[in-house]
Each structure stands twice: as structure tokens, then as C-alpha cells.
Amino acid sequence: xxxxxxxxxxxxxxxxxxxxxxxxxxxxxxxxxxxxxxxxxxxxxxxxxxxxxxxxxxxxxxxxxxxxxxxxxxxxxxxxxxxxxxxxxxxxxxxxxxxxxxxxxxxxxxxxxxxxxxxxxxxxxxxxxxxxxxxxxxxxxxxxxxxxxxxxxxxxxxxxxxxxxxxxxxxxxxxxxxxxxxxxxxxxxxxxxxxxxxxxxxxxxxxxxxxxxxxxxxxxxxxxxxxxxxxxxxxxxxxxxxxxxxxxxxxxxxxxxxxxxxxxxxxxxxxxxxxxxxxxxxxxxxxxxxxxxxxxxxxxxxxxxxxxxxxxxxxxxxxxxxxxxxxxxxxxxxxxxxxxxxxxxxxxxxxxxxxxxxxxxxxxxxxxxxxxxxxxxxxxxxxxxxxxxxxxxxxxxxxxxxxxxxxxxxxxxxxxxxxxxxxxxxxxxxxxxxxxxxxxxxxxxxxxxxxxxxxxxxxxxxxxxxxxxxxxxxxxxxxxxxxxxxxx
Amino acid sequence: xxxxxxxxxxxxxxxxxxxxxxxxxxxxxxxxxxxxxxxxx
Numbered sequence: 001x002x003x004x005x006x007x008x009x010x011x012x013x014x015x016x017x018x019x020x021x022x023x024x025x026x027x028x029x030x031x032x033x034x035x036x037x038x039x040x041x042x043x044x045x046x047x048x049x050x051x052x053x054x055x056x057x058x059x060x061x062x063x064x065x066x067x068x069x070x071x072x073x074x075x076x077x078x079x080x081x082x083x084x085x086x087x088x089x090x091x092x093x094x095x096x097x098x099x100x101x102x103x104x105x106x107x108x109x110x111x112x113x114x115x116x117x118x119x120x121x122x123x124x125x126x127x128x129x130x131x132x133x134x135x136x137x138x139x140x141x142x143x144x145x146x147x148x149x150x151x152x153x154x155x156x157x158x159x160x161x162x163x164x165x166x167x168x169x170x171x172x173x174x175x176x177x178x179x180x181x182x183x184x185x186x187x188x189x190x191x192x193x194x195x196x197x198x199x200x201x202x203x204x205x206x207x208x209x210x211x212x213x214x215x216x217x218x219x220x221x222x223x224x225x226x227x228x229x230x231x232x233x234x235x236x237x238x239x240x241x242x243x244x245x246x247x248x249x250x251x252x253x254x255x256x257x258x259x260x261x262x263x264x265x266x267x268x269x270x271x272x273x274x275x276x277x278x279x280x281x282x283x284x285x286x287x288x289x290x291x292x293x294x295x296x297x298x299x300x301x302x303x304x305x306x307x308x309x310x311x312x313x314x315x316x317x318x319x320x321x322x323x324x325x326x327x328x329x330x331x332x333x334x335x336x337x338x339x340x341x342x343x344x345x346x347x348x349x350x351x352x353x354x355x356x357x358x359x360x361x362x363x364x365x366x367x368x369x370x371x372x373x374x375x376x377x378x379x380x381x382x383x384x385x386x387x388x389x390x391x392x393x394x395x396x397x398x399x400x401x402x403x404x405x406x407x408x409x410x411x412x413x414x415x416x417x418x419x420x421x422x423x424x425x426x427x428x429x430x431x432x433x434x435x436x437x438x439x440x441x442x443x444x445x446x447x448x449x450x451x452x453x454x455x456x457x458x459x460x461x462x463x464x465x466x467x468x469x470x471x472x473x474x475x476x477x478x479x480x481x482x483x484x485x486x487x488x
Numbered sequence: 489x490x491x492x493x494x495x496x497x498x499x500x501x502x503x504x505x506x507x508x509x510x511x512x513x514x515x516x517x518x519x520x521x522x523x524x525x526x527x528x529x
Contacts, residue, residue, distance in 0.1 A: 264529065349507035379502060381529050391528040394502045432529055465501050465527035473525070475501060 005275035006330035007482065008285075008322040010444045011208035012061055013090035014431070015098045015201050015292060015316040016052075018045040019164045023193060024297030024313075041301060046077075046310035052092050053080035056382045059429035060317065061087025062444050066426035076384050077310060089444040090208040091132075092315070095165045100127040101200040104140050105249060108176065112192050113163065114155070115171035123170075132211055133204075161189045184234045194294040195242070198229040201318040202246040202291030209287060209320035210250065221283035223247040223257030224274055226266035227291040228434050246289055255287070263464035264379075264438040266290070267319070268478040271440070272340050274323040275333040275480075286323045290440070292316025293433045300389035300432065312385050317436040321443065328487040331450050333480055338365025341461070341479030349473065355405045358461060358477035366481065370406035373424060373481070374455035377442035378402065379463060380428040395428035398461070438462040443482070450484040458482045491517030499525040 021027055022041055031038045051057060055076045059069045063082050072079050085092045099113075100123035106113045115123065120143065127137035155162075155172040163170040176187040185191070202225065210217055225243035232239035243257030262269040267290050274286035297313060304311045326332065334340075341358030348354075363370060378398035386394055399421045406412035412420055430437030439460040446458045464476035495518040499506030506525035514520060 349505060350511070351505065351508065379529065386528070389528070391500075392503065394529060397502050434529060437529065463501065465525075467525055468527055473507060475505070475525075 003279060003281070003325040004332045005278040005323055005335065006326050006332050006485065007271070007443060007447065008324040008327060008330045009209060009213040010322070010447065011090045011205050011212055011320045012087070012441065012444055013201065013205045013208055013318050014051070014057055014060060014092045015095070015204065015318070016048050016092060016314060017095050017098060017297065017316055018314050019095060020197070020294060021045060021298040021301065021311060021314050023161060023190065023294060024299060024301075025295040027298040027301055028190070030302070040305055041298065041311065044301070044305055044309075044311045045314060046312075048094050049083065050077075050310065051315060052085050053083040054312070055079065055081045056384065056429040056431075057092055057315065058082045058084070058087070060431075060441060061092060062089035062448075063087050065445055065448075066429060066442065069429055070427045074384065075309075077312060088448075089212075090205065093204060094126075096123065096126040097130055097133065098200065098204075098316075099123055099163065099165060099170055100140060101133070101136060101204060102196055103143070104136050105196045105200040105203065105245075110174075110177065112176070112189070112196065113171060113173050119170050132207060159189055161193060181233075186233050186237045195229045195231045197294040197316060198227040198242060198291030199245050199249065200291075201316045202227060202242070202289045202320070203249045205291070205318035205320035206246055206250045206252075206287060206289050209322055213322055215285075217247075217251035218254050220247065220252045220255040220285050220287050222274075222277065222286045223252060223255050224270045224286060224288045225257065225259045225291065226262075226270040226288060226435060227259075228263075228266075228293045228295070229291070242291065243289065246291065247287075252287070262476060262478065263466060263468065264435045265462035265464035265476055265478040266435050267438060267440045268460060268462035268480065271321060271323065271333070272335075272478065272480055274321075275335055278323055278325060279335055284325055288321045288323060290319045290436055292318045292436070296433050300385055303389040307388055309388070312382070313432050315431050317431050317433040319436060319440060321440070326485070329485055331447055331482045332485055333482060334366060336366065338362060339481060341477060343475075343477040345474065349475075351401055352405070352408070354475065354477050355401060358479045359402060359405055359459075360409055362479055362481065363459075368457075368481075369411040370402070370409065371411055371420070373457050373459045375426065375442070375446065375449075375458045376402055376424050376461065377426070377439045377446070377458060378461045379438055380426070380430050380441045381432055381437045382428050382430060385432050386428075393428070395425070399425040402461070446482060451488070453484075456484045489516045493518045494521045495519065496521060497523040499523070501525060501527045502529070
């Protein structure tokens with residue numbers, strides 16, 4: 001019997017990593033150009049408590065709704081609302097606990113993340129004190145002490161990255177220094193730290209998903225990773241394997257997996273793929289995981305320094321979603337022919353062409369109008385981060401375009417655009433982590449609102465800057481409609 | 489209107505893309521000597 005796929009559960013996590021901001025792509029390049037900027041960055045980092053109290057972060061982990069966030073006056077970094085590290089959908093993890101996960105994510109020998117026994121004990125204590133991560137702490141205890149072997153260079157004279165937290169040294173992060181890794185830029189410390197940050201933050205989100213769903217990891221049949229990293233060596237950069245790496249770390253022993261790449265739209269593409277797998281009967285439970293992006297930490301730091309405000313892009317963000325068979329309660333993903341929005345290669349470059357394909361066409365296939373959708377989730381980047389950098393409110397720009405398309409399709413009066421946007425839109429609340437803000441942060445809030453009977457139908461629209469690959473000038477759009485379960 | 493003018497175009501993915509701007513300017517007679525679309529997210 002053909003089932004209707006549903007989003008059964010979700011998790012959203014942030015990891016506050018102030019000492020890793022310097023290793024984001026933009027800060028790292030600026031520090032090379034101007035070494036004094038490292039000190040400027042250090043002086044502009046905010047505390048863990050401040051990151052927890054930041055209203056957009058509270059919205060991301062589910063303690064505030066997007067509408068509640070919209071009612072909080074800006075600047076949000078000066079108007080704290082709630083200050084809970086624990087969220088309805090996940091948590092805001094501190095740096096020390098994350099370093100524990102990072103250490104556990106490292107499977108190489110000699111290790112990439114080399115720590116001495118004092119630091120290892122400290123990392124273990126951090127995880128042991130965490131109610132959900134205590135299992136990881138016991139596995140960390142099984143790791144032998146990492147004594148620098150004699151073949152290894154003095155870390156301060158090699159390309160190894162200094163790992164610090166709370167003003168203390170936490171060891172060094174190396175590249176793959178074995179014979180097979182030497183001289184391979186893809187296996188240097190920066191790239192491998194980026195990959196392991198995706199793995200560790202993805203594992204955090206998956207752990208929360210399993211906890212929220214109250215199932216054992218062995219129950220997951222298949223894993224799809226949709227992160228922005230590109231794992232692999234010189235012969236196959238971007239080869240993948242992140243999904244199974246995360247699954248292995250979390251004990252998903254019965255699950256195979258694969259990685260899906262589509263720039264920022266990868267989570268939407270992964271959800272649609274997972275739903276199709278479930279509908280086809282291949283798997284019962286597919287977990288979609290998006291780990292965080294180290295490269296995008298501090299992406300807008302210069303603007304924050306110029307304005308004398310704290311660096312707000314200081315968190316890795318991750319999400320995990322469980323796609324499964326219809327349970328009669330969870331929201332359904334519409335997968336009828338034509339229901340999923342895509343942008344064909346021949347669609348053209350204009351926004352109008354793109355929106356016609358991934359907004360209007362799927363709605364028409366479903367016999368719906370733009371006005372039949374209760375909420376739209378587009379690019380939900382935190383405007384406070386974007387506006388200081390001069391990039392404007394990305395969420396708002398996309399809502400203007402959606403409304404303009406509804407007017408062009410004669411489904412909305414031009415005079416009613418602003419009121420309609422107010423009704424179907426929402427402020428962005430996700431940190432600039434590329435794929436994570438792209439539509440999917442609203443899934444948790446949508447599930448809650450559907451469960452309460454407040455909304456019936458949400459359209460998720462994700463965009464991908466394919467042109468960044470330098471192989472095409474195209475961009476992509478991917479969309480799907482989520483509906484309140486008719487049996488609820 | 490722009491016949492004989494050389495134009496450099498910078499666009500943005502979430503605003504107006506470079507290709508869209510170029511299409512308009514070409515229609516007005518401009519010669520596009522450089523075009524780029526940025527992604528700021």
C-alpha cells in the first residue's frame with residue numbers, strides 16, 4: 001500500500017563557538033592580510049549567555065515563535081527575551097561541550113584533534129554533565145591519551161590550528177599528517193576542521209531528533225546529509241560520506257546513507273528525496289541531517305566591528321528531520337506529480353522565470369492559489385546580521401517577490417500586498433549558515449502551529465546559488481508544500 | 489538610451505541578479521563588459 005510521507009519530528013541546535021570564529025573563511029583571510037584583526041575579533045565576541053539570550057537564537061531552537069520574535073523591538077541583541085540554553089526543538093550548546101563532540105568525531109590515528117590528558121578529562125566532564133550527551137562522555141573515556149608522537153612536528157611550528165576555549169588551550173587541530181595525507185590541500189587542518197564541525201554538529205542535531213522521537217538509533221533506516229562541506233581527498237573532493245559518518249557516531253547501525261548537494265537548497269532537496277523514498281516503500285524512517293558550516297562563521301564580522309557591536313555570526317547551526325510513513329498526526333509532504341517545485345535548466349535566469357517554476361507551477365498542479373497557503377518559509381536569514389553588512393533583509397526581499405508573483409498571477413490585488421506579506425511572512429531568525437536558514441528552520445514551528453490547528457498549509461521555498469560552482473550561471477529553486485495531517 | 493555605453497553589472501541573488509540587469513541594459517543599447525552575481529548568504 002502506498003503511504004503518504006510525513007515529517008514525523010525535527011530538531012534544531014546551535015553551537016556557540018566564539019574561539020572558532022577566527023577559522024571562518026572571511027576572518028581567516030582577513031587575519032592573514034591584517035594580523036591585528038585577530039585581536040579585534042577576540043574583543044568583539046559575545047559570551048555564551050549572551051548568545052543564549054539572543055531572541056533569534058531562541059526562535060531557532062523553538063522557545064519563541066517567529067511571530068513573537070517579530071514583536072520584539074530591534075536591535076535584538078539589546079532586547080533579550082528568554083535566556084534558556086535548552087530549547088523546545090534542541091539546544092544552544094556551549095563550546096567546551098562541542099569540543100568534546102569534536103574530539104569524539106575524530107577517528108584518525110594519529111588524531112586530528114590532539115589534546116593532552118588534562119584537556120581530555122575536561123572535555124569528558126563537560127559531556128558527562130550534559131543529560132543528553134553523557135553516552136558520548138563514556139565513549140570519550142575509552143580514547144587513549146593523545147601523546148604527541150615523536151614523528152609529529154612541534155604544533156606551533158606546523159600548520160596546526162590552536163584550539164582554545166575560555167582563555168585556555170584545548171590542544172591543536174592537525175591535518176592528515178600521515179604519508180597518504182601529506183601535501184593534499186583537501187586534508188589540511190582547516191578543511192578537516194570544517195568537515196569535523198559539520199559531523200559533530202550534525203551528530204548533535206541527530207541525537208536531539210532521536211531523543212525527541214524517543215526511538216533508538218537502530219530504528220533509522222537511511223540517512224541523508226545535506227551539509228555544505230566537501231569531504232574527500234585530492235582525487236575526489238566532495239566525495240561525501242558525511243551521512244554515514246554522522247550515523248556511525250550516533251549508533252545508527254542499521255542505516256545506510258548518502259549526501260545530497262544543492263548549495264543552500266540541499267535540505268529541501270534532501271527532504272523531498274527522503275519523502276519519495278518513504279512513499280516508494282524503500283525505507284520506513286529516513287533522517288535528513290544538516291550539520292553546521294565552519295566556513296560561514298564570522299562571515300559578516302567586519303560590519304559588526306565597524307558598528308561596534310558584538311559579532312553575531314558566532315554559532316554553528318544544525319538540524320535533523322525524521323521523514324516517515326503516515327502516522328495520522330504528523331504533517332504530510334505533498335508529493336503528487338507536479339507538487340514539488342523545481343527550476344528546469346532551460347527556465348532562464350530571471351527571478352520571474354524562477355518563481356514561476358518553483359512557486360506558481362506546483363501550486364497550480366495542486367489546484368491551489370498563492371492565497372491558499374497560510375505561511376511561506378523562504379530564506380530565513382536573521383536580518384540583523386544581514387542588514388549591518390549592507391545586504392538587506394533577505395527574508396523580506398523574498399516575500400516581496402512571492403507577493404509580486406501572486407499579483408502577476410492575478411491571485412492577489414496589488415494594494416493588498418503588504419497586508420498579505422504581514423500575514424504569510426515572518427522575520428528571518430537563522431544565523432548565516434547558508435543551507436540551514438533556507439526555508440527549513442520554520443518546519444518545527446509549522447508542525448507546532450498545525451498541531452494547534454492554527455494553520456493548514458505551508459510552502460517551503462529554498463534557493464541555491466549554483467553559479468558559485470563556476471560551472472554555470474544558473475541558480476536553482478526547490479519547493480514543497482507541507483499540510484496538516486487530514487486525519488488529525 | 490545607453491547605445492555606445494560600456495557597463496559593469498553587479499547583481500545579487502536575493503535582489504536583482506546580474507543577468508536580469510544585463511538583459512535590461514542590453515535592451516537599452518548598452519555593451520556589458522563585465523557581469524557578476526553575488527551571493528551574500
